Amino acid sequence: MGRVARKAQSLKTAQFFLADTASLWHSSKKTSGKFSMTGTSSLLLGQKYCDALNLDFENSFRFQFVLSPEQRRLPGFGIRRFADRYLHVSPELALCEITSVEGTPLGLLLGQGVDADGNLLKDRHRLEFSAYDTELADKLENWVKWVSGRYALLLDLPTQTPVRRAYHDPVGSFGLVYDPETRVLASSLFLCLERDIDPSANYRPHDDVMADETISSLLPDFDPNLPAGGYGFGETLDARVRRLLANRYVDLDTFKEHRFWPGDEDFEPISMRKAAQIITRRMRQTMSALCNNLDGYFAISGGRDSRMLLAASPDLTDSGIKLYCYANNYITTLDLRVAEEIAEVVGQPLLGQVPDDGFRGSFLPRKRRSIPLRHQFAISTGLMHMGDDWWQRGFARKLDKGGVWIRGNFLEIATARWWPRRPGTYEEDMDYTLERIRVGLGDDADRARKMEQLRAWSKSFEYDFERHFHDFTYMDLTTAPPMANFHGYNRMFLVAPGSDRLIFKTAMQVPARQRQQTRFYDHIMNQLNPAMHAVPLARPVAYQSRRQGVNATHLLEERINEYRQAANA
Known part of the structure; x- marks a missing residue:
């Protein structure tokens, strides 16, 4: 899809929103020092920080949204009514209206999703369910279970008792947060808050955030003895704002979370050959939907995950998706060299990005040019951190803005990388997992508290502990803490096709040991592209x-x- 087609799609999306948004745009005054709540109650915290840091709000929160009881003035964002609330959406965030078979609106999908039949969900998608079906909520939930991609799905079902819910993609890569007190749902922390941050009692910002004098001067006081970052178990930097965990939805009336997967799913073991057939078919479906309908980049490397996706891709000759790799340290120079080889296997050009002064170099003429990039990343992610080396050295600035950024994340499930190498006792498994799930850990008391959170999570649903404990900790807990970072890389909209429950479920039906030994990966690649597997x-x-x-x-x-x-x- 070219620029003209993408512009036409944006115009279609705009029709969903209130026509008179110009009068709702707001240019607020800058503040200095810590924020005063007096006289600025209509501004979200993201607006206040953007003003204080001289950042453009629309660019900082590209591809994001807010669902609020009040109508707000967010520069550049479209507004529409939804579920007796106001939905404020970045104009660049893709939106698909989900309807019943009769055409009755049921909800909105924000982001990029591919359904179980391989359809990219765009503009308007008509389901086969009737709006009058007494089992509508259950049927819709069963449908969304198998939608892959990176998205938020907001439901407002016209049932006798209203059903209003927010789901997100299988691993929660869209990163929804909500405040039960104010009843605001948003894509990131600074769009969820109007007040100042209420400091978490369990975490503080990362050291790189605290070391930035400008940002730290705006923050409330945090206990310096708390662990930095790694906000786990649904916690955020704010004591009252929650992050929605994977495999759950939040009820938009009660603002309580409910787990809906795995439920009574069958994880009966199957052969590697059969499992590989299921996964390769699904990968081909998803990659075809993305590559044949969207523009952007597909980041490939010298590893396994992106290679599986490239092997599952359609012919990219007439696609709007470009193959891409970069080198910003020594190991990524090896990635780039291998990426050149696998791109040659599929007969496609590769955009290999290396600064003129070598992999240690930068695309920014002066180091100070990175400061706005660092600040923007921090604000758009809710102070997760200041962006990685690739972002801070200006690699993204040299790429086309807009479109999607396809990545190989989450396919570690196929190689069981997050499992221990040797079987352990229950206590050994718990200790190992607490260290692996990327949660910030402090002193002994802090570790003990978070161990209790892990134990409570492990007992909160039914599953085979010996076979799948480490699979579910990877899906539910390990992927969750860094997901808000995706909002920081907002030059493009990041999508990971590996965020797919059919892929996760099927991989989990193969013994972990066979996955760890890469035997299952070998089956997948030999079915997809044996020549590429040999690279x-x-x-x-x-x-x-x-x-x-x-x-x-x-x-x-x-x-x-x-x-x-x-x-x-």
Whole structure:
């Protein structure tokens, strides 16, 4: 889809919103120091921080939204009524209206989703369910279980007792947050708050955030002895705002969370061959829907996850999706070299991004140019952190704005990377998991409290502990803390096709040991593209080079030459 088509789609999206939004746009005055609530009650915290840091609000919160009881003045955002509330949406966030078979509106999908039949959900999607079906809520929930991508789904069902809910994608990569007191639902923390931050008793901002004098001068006081970042178990930097965990929805009337998956799902073991067939079919469906309908970039590397997706992709010759890789440190130079080889397998050009002064260099002429980028990342993510090296050194600024950014995240489920290498006792499993789920850990008392949270979570639903404890901790808990970071990389809209319950469920039906040994990955790649499977992987070569005491770049070239000779034999 080209620029003209994308503009036409934006115009269609705009029709969903109130026509007179110009009068609702607001240019507020800058403040200095910590925020005073006096006289600024109509502004969200994100607006106040943008003013104080001289950031553009619409750019800072691109691809985000707020659902609020009050109508707000958010610069550039569209507004419409939804579920007796006001939905404020970035004009660049894709929106699809979900309707019944009769055409009755049932809800809105914000972001990018692909349904179980391989349809990209865009503009308006008509379901086969009647608005008068007494089981409408259950049927719609069963439908959304199998929608992959990165999205929020807001429901307002016309049932006798109104059903109003917010779901998100299978691993929660859209990152919904909500305040039960104010009844605001948003994509990130600073769009959820009108008041100042009520400091968490369990976490403080990351050191890089606190080290920024401008931002730290705006913050309330945090206990310096608390762990930095890693907001786990649905907690955020604010004591009263919750992050919606994966596999749950939040009721928009009571603002209580409810788990809806796995429920009574069947995880009976199946053969690797059959499981690979199911997963490869689903990957092909999803990649076809994304690559044949959208513009943007597909980030490939020297690893396994993006390789599976590329092998499942349709012919990209006429697609609006470009293959992309970058090098910003030594190991990513190996990734880039392997990416060149797998791009050649599918006969597509690769945009390889390296600064003119080498992988340690920058695309910014002066280091101070990174300050607005750092501030924007921090504000758009709710102070998760200031952005990674790729963001701060201006790589994103050299890429086309808008469109999607396809990534290989979450496919570690196929290789069980988050499982321990050896079976352990229950207590050993719990200790191992607490260290692995990316939760900030402090002193002994803090660890004990978070261990109790982990134990409570582990007993909150039914599953086979020995077979799937580490799978569910990966899906529910490990992926959750960093998900708000996706809102920071907002030059494009990030989408990970691996956020898919059919992929997760099917992989979990294969024993973890077979996945860890990459035997299951081998089955998937041999079904998708055996030639691509034969291309060397970057990190195993780097590991071998350290063991052998040789240069990794030279060893990788040797492996690539061996692969080419075998392919041409």
